[in-house]
Amino acid sequence: xxxxxxxxxALQISESANENxxxxxxxxxxxxxxxxxxxxxxxxxxxxxxxxTDVLFYHYPDREYKIIVRKDxxxxxxxxxxxxxxxxxxxxxxx
Amino acid sequence: xxxxxxxxxxxxxxxxxxIISEKIHRTIVAMxxxxxxVILGIxxxxxxxxxxxxxxxxxxxxxxxxVSTTAETGVFKYIAVxxxxxxxxxxxxxxxxxxxxxxxxxxxxxxxxTVLLMVPVTFxxxxxxxxxxxxxLVTQIIASNVGGTATLIGDPPxxxxxxxxxxxxxxxxxxxxxxxxxxVMAAYVPLFIWMFRKKIQTTDELKRGVMEMNEKELxxxxxxxxxxxxxxxxxxxxxxxxQLFHLxxxxxxxxxxxxxxxxxxxxxxxxxxxxxxxxxxxFFVGLFVLVSGLIETGxxxxxxxxxxxxxxxxxxxTSLLILWLSAIAxxxxxxIPFVATMIPMIQxxxxxxxxxxxxxxxxxxxxxxxxxxxxxxxxxxxxxxxxMSGKEGYPIRFVQYLKIGxxxxxxxIVISSVYVYVRYLI
Numbered sequence: 001x002x003x004x005x006x007x008x009x010a011l012q013i014s015e016s017a018n019e020n021x022x023x024x025x026x027x028x029x030x031x032x033x034x035x036x037x038x039x040x041x042x043x044x045x046x047x048x049x050x051x052x053t054d055v056l057f058y059h060y061p062d063r064e065y066k067i068i069v070r071k072d073x074x075x076x077x078x079x080x081x082x083x084x085x086x087x088x089x090x091x092x093x094x095x
Numbered sequence: 096x097x098x099x100x101x102x103x104x105x106x107x108x109x110x111x112x113x114i115i116s117e118k119i120h121r122t123i124v125a126m127x128x129x130x131x132x133v134i135l136g137i138x139x140x141x142x143x144x145x146x147x148x149x150x151x152x153x154x155x156x157x158x159x160x161x162v163s164t165t166a167e168t169g170v171f172k173y174i175a176v177x178x179x180x181x182x183x184x185x186x187x188x189x190x191x192x193x194x195x196x197x198x199x200x201x202x203x204x205x206x207x208x209t210v211l212l213m214v215p216v217t218f219x220x221x222x223x224x225x226x227x228x229x230x231x232l233v234t235q236i237i238a239s240n241v242g243g244t245a246t247l248i249g250d251p252p253x254x255x256x257x258x259x260x261x262x263x264x265x266x267x268x269x270x271x272x273x274x275x276x277x278x279v280m281a282a283y284v285p286l287f288i289w290m291f292r293k294k295i296q297t298t299d300e301l302k303r304g305v306m307e308m309n310e311k312e313l314x315x316x317x318x319x320x321x322x323x324x325x326x327x328x329x330x331x332x333x334x335x336x337x338q339l340f341h342l343x344x345x346x347x348x349x350x351x352x353x354x355x356x357x358x359x360x361x362x363x364x365x366x367x368x369x370x371x372x373x374x375x376x377x378f379f380v381g382l383f384v385l386v387s388g389l390i391e392t393g394x395x396x397x398x399x400x401x402x403x404x405x406x407x408x409x410x411x412x413t414s415l416l417i418l419w420l421s422a423i424a425x426x427x428x429x430x431i432p433f434v435a436t437m438i439p440m441i442q443x444x445x446x447x448x449x450x451x452x453x454x455x456x457x458x459x460x461x462x463x464x465x466x467x468x469x470x471x472x473x474x475x476x477x478x479x480x481x482x483m484s485g486k487e488g489y490p491i492r493f494v495q496y497l498k499i500g501x502x503x504x505x506x507x508i509v510i511s512s513v514y515v516y517v518r519y520l521i
Contacts, residue, residue, distance in 0.1 A: 051487070052215045059312040
């Protein structure tokens, strides 16, 4: 698993585990175009990779996103968030 | 039989067996078969090129460009999510609506393209509802073949028949095949519900999750969408009216594709061309040349003569023979090479004195398109969905599908038999 940190003034991230998936909820605090663009880029990355069930995005009102991430794509997803600067730091969690 | 004809039959049978075995990609096999016909002098190159039906190829390429460009806008995802919301997140209703959307999409785009668009969005919706996607995918396979039956552009067999027989216009296909496709779909929907309703249950909370989704966000490029919808609309109008303007359907599709590329700019062109399924296009090229060997050496004429001898030239018997033979063959063989072989055979029957060929053409179209539902290898759309589903960890087994698809296919052919008999043969 990974530990990560983010700018809490800009967004809120929560995650929960299901049988085969991790479910993320990301709520953006503002319409900051750079964060929106980053999130769009994350989505595009997984939309274009020809794996249809790796990371699935669902958009809700009030700048809320539900993202269902297959467990084997958890690390890829978190690292993509980091790559798009939606996270400030990522580190391996100590077991 | 002359030596050349024996060679032609030998090459044809070996190539057909290799296509069925799927040991080597069907495009490579078909192209090698076609080339052998030329290299061995069974047909000369000019005759071979003459037999390649550029109307079929142009129609496929044009529609692939239009649909792949339109898909970039996210409109198909939007329609599917909107349908899920209209169904109030209820899985059974979503299953029915997605299968109906697939049927309509397959009629006016083509069935392979439609399932390629529907499968990803089906995974997305079913994952959110935490239900098994397989029932949704199986019903979409079946709906795509039924919907594709309804129009000239819906399924490759219809494209080939429409291209070979100039009198069979886009409107003629709709007038003659859409009614029976609607009846078949109406018969299937209650059966879908009965078969799958207990397998796709979900919770109220997950249904609410679907209801609260913002589908408008799925439209990624509204400006491009407007251009695509205008061109798609004009292209469909072009199909409905192509006979009035003495234009082939390929001309309409290619005109639509290149007007769209003109409007979208060069940057879309490269991407659109990479989305054209060139392997399918060359598969057709190889097949047309392969079958030309049988035509030029008189093999097809001989087969037609024997079919007429078998049925005594009786129109009812010949129509029903073609319908059922096409359906059973298309359930287990690729329907494209089968139809490529049957078309010249029916044309030959015309020159042998069968005066009314129309019931034979509709029987061939119904049998070849609906027969594709009989097994997982019956149509390209089936294989594509099964492949995508298996890759994502939801395999659709051959026997599992056969138990559902084959009885449904038989039902559709019984309905079609009644339809053909009542409409054309009484």
